[in-house]
Amino acid sequence: MFPADHPFHIPAFRAYWLSRLTSTIALSAMAIIIGWQVYGIARDDMHLTIREATFALGMIGAAQFVPLFLLTPVVGLVADTFDRRWIVRATTALMAATTATLGILTALHALSLPALYLAAVAIGVGRAFAGPAYSALAPNLVPRESLPTAIAVSSIAWQVGAIAGPSLGGLLYAIHPDVAYGTSTGLLLLALAMIFLIPKVPQPAVQADHRPLQRVIDGFRYVRNNRLVLATITLDLFAVLLAGATALLPVFARDILHVGAQGLGLLAAGMGIGATTTALFFSFRPMKTNVGVKMLWAVMVFGAAILTFGVSQHFWLSLAALVVAGGADMVSVYVRSSLIQLHTPDAMRGRVSAVSQLTISASNELGEAESGLLGSLLGPVGAVVFGGVGAIVITLLWSRLFPELRLAKSFDPPEILETTPEHGVVQP
Template sequence: MSDVRHPLAIPPFRAYVLSRFLATIAMTAQAIIIGWQVYGLARETRSINEAALVLGLIGLVQFVPLFLLTPVVGLVADSYDRRWIVRATTALLVANAALLGLLTYWGMLTLPFLFGAAVIVGICRAFSGPAYSALAPNLVPREALPTAIAFSSVAWQTGSIAGPSVGGLLYAIHPDVAYIAISAMLSLALATIFLIPKVPQPPAQTSRHPLQRITDGFAYIRRNRLVQSAITLDLFAVLLAGSTALLPIYARDILHVGSSGLGILAASMGIGASATAALFSVRPMRKDVGTKMLAAVGVFGAAILVFGLSRNFWLSVGALMVAGSADMISVYVRSSLIQLHTPDEMRGRVSAVSQLTISASNELGEAESGLLASLLGPVGAVVVGALGAVGITLLWSRLYPELRAARTFDPPEDIKTTSLEAVS
C-alpha cells in the first residue's frame, strides 16, 4: 500500500469515505426533519417565540449525552477496533430512523418520542465521531495522509451541510419517503463500513490508568496552541452564528415559503460547501492556511448577518451559499491541522474533544439560538449571533498568533514522531 499516493486509489479508504458521507448526510437530513416536526407540533399550542425555545431544546438534548460521554468515547476509540464502534452505532441509528418513520406513518409521533430519538442520535454520534475521525489515518500511508484527511473532511462537511437540504426536500415530497431514504442511506453506510478489513491501530496504552489516558487528550490540546486555536475558533463562531436550527422558523413565519422553501434554504449551504469541496479536491489549499481560516470564519459571520436581515428569499439563499462555502474552508483547515498535528495514539481522544466543540457549536448553538429567539425574536437572535462571530474572529486573530503564522499543514518533526510518553 506504500506505493499508492492518492488515497482514493485505496479500496478501504474509498469505502470509508462513502460510509462517512452516507451516514453524515442521513443524520443531518434526519435532524432537519426532526426540527420541522418538533416546531410544527409545538406551534399547535404555543406562540412563535415559545415554539422556538422548544426547537432549540432539541439541540440541547443531543449535546448533553455527547458532553457527558466525551471523556469516555475518545478512550474507547483509542483502545478498541474503530470499525466495530462505527458499525454498532450505525446499526442503532438505522433502528432509530426506522422507528421514527413508523411513528410518523401511524400518526403516533409526539414531542417525547422526538426528544427521545434525538438523545439516541446524540449518544451514537458521541461514539462514532471520534472513531470515524481516527480511522482515516490508519487506512493510507503517511505521504497520502494530508489528502486523505482533506477527503475525509470533505465527506463529513459536505454531508453535514448538504444533509439538511436533502431532508427538507425529501420531507416536502412526503414524510414517509424521507424516513425510508434516511434508513436506506444509513443501511448502506453500515454495509460499506464492513468492506474495510482490519487495519493497523496503535496498541492501547494499558500501562497508564484510564483516567490518566483520558486527561492526556485534554492536556495535549492545552499545550498545542495551534490545535487549541483551530478548535475554539470554530466552536465560538458557529455557536454564535449557527442558524440552521432557526431555518424552520424562517421558512414558515418570516419568508413564508413552507417546507419546500425550507429544503431550498438548507440546500443553499450545501451548494456553497459542495462547490468549495470540489475545488479543494482538484486544488488543495497549501499556503497561508491559518489566515485563510480566520478570513473564512469572518465571511461566515457576515453572510449569516445578511441572511438574518433579509426578507427576500433569493437573497437569503445567496447569503447561505456564501456561508456554506466559508464554513467548508474553515472545517477543511481545522480538520487538517488537528489530525496532522496530533500523534496517532491520541487521535481518538483529541478527535473526541474536537467533536465536543463541534457539537457544542451545532447542537448547543441550536439551544442558544432557540433561547435568544425566544427573547429577541428569530431575527434578533441571528443578527446578534452573526455580529458575535465576526467579533470572535477579530479577537482570535490577536489572541492566537500561532494560527496567523500557520503557513502550511505540515506538522513539526516532533509531532510526527512523538509518543504518548513524550507528551504526557
C-alpha cells in the same frame, strides 16, 4: 481521473467515503425532518407562539449535546482502545434503529415532542462514539502525505450529504413521511454495509500499563498545551456557537420567508452547496500557504454572511448568504481538520478528536439551544444578527490572543511521533 497518490485509489478509503456520504445524507435528512416536526407540533398542536416554538426547536440541539458532553471523556479513549470499525458499525446500527422507530411512530400518528427529544438523545449518543472513531480511522487508511487530500474529499462526502440530505428529506417528507423515514433508514443500513467492507487496519497498541483516567487527561492536556490546535478548535467553537443559524431555518422558512417545507430543504442545502464547491476545489488544489490567516478571514466572511441572512427578507438573497457562509465555513473546517490531524500523534488521535468533536458539537448542537434561547428573547431575526456580529468580534479577538494562528504558514507539523504515559507527547 485522479492522481496516482489520490486516496480514492485505496479500496478501504472508498468504502469509508461512501459510508460517510450515505450516513450524512440520512442524518441530514433526519435533522431537517425532526426540526420541521418539532416546530410543527409546537405551532399547530400546542398552539405556541413563534418565540415559544423557537425555544422548543432549539432544545433539540440541547438534547443531542448533553449526551455528547457527558460521554466525551469516554469516547476518545474508546476510539484509541478498541477497533474503530466496530465502533462505527455499532453506532450506525443504533442510529438506523432510531430512524426506523421514528418512522413507525409517525405512521401510527403517535409522534410527540418527548419521542422526538428522546430520538435526538439517541442520535447524540451514536454520534458521540462514531465521531472520534470516524476521524481517527481515516488517517489509518491513507499514507501521511495524502492525508490533507483525504480530509478534503472526506469533507466532500460530509458536505454532499449536507446538500442532498435536507433537500431529499424535505422533498420526500412532502411526498409522504413514510417515504422520508424509509429512505433515511435504508441509507444508514447502506452506510453500515460499507464499513463492513473495510478490512482490519493498523491501530496503535493499547497502553496496558496506562491508567484509563490518565489517558483521558492526556488528551485534554495535549490540546491545552498545543496552542495552534487549541486556537483552531476554540475559534470554531465560539464563532459557530454564536452564528449557528441553521437551527432556526424552520422558523425562517415557515414564518419569515414563507416558503414552506420545500423552501426549507433548499435553505438547509445552501451551506452545503458552498461548502462542497470549496471542498472540491481543495481536493484538486490543496491549500499550502498562509493557512492560519486564511482561516481567520474565512470565519470573518462566515459571520458577515450569517448577518446578511438574518436581515434578509428575500428568499434568494437568504439562500445566497447561506451558500457563501458554507464556503467560508469549509475553509475553516479544512484548515482546522488538517492542523489537528497532522499535529497529533496517531496514538492520541481518538482522544484529541473527541475533544475536537466536543467543541464542534458545542458550536452546533449547543449553538442550536443558544439560538433557540436567544430567539425566544430577541426573536429569530435578532438572534441571527447577534450571532453574525459575535462571530466577527470573536475572530478579531482570537487573532490577537493566538498569534500562532496568524503565523501558521503551512500544515507542516513538528516531528511529534510518540506519546508517553507521563507527558502525553514527546517532542524531539
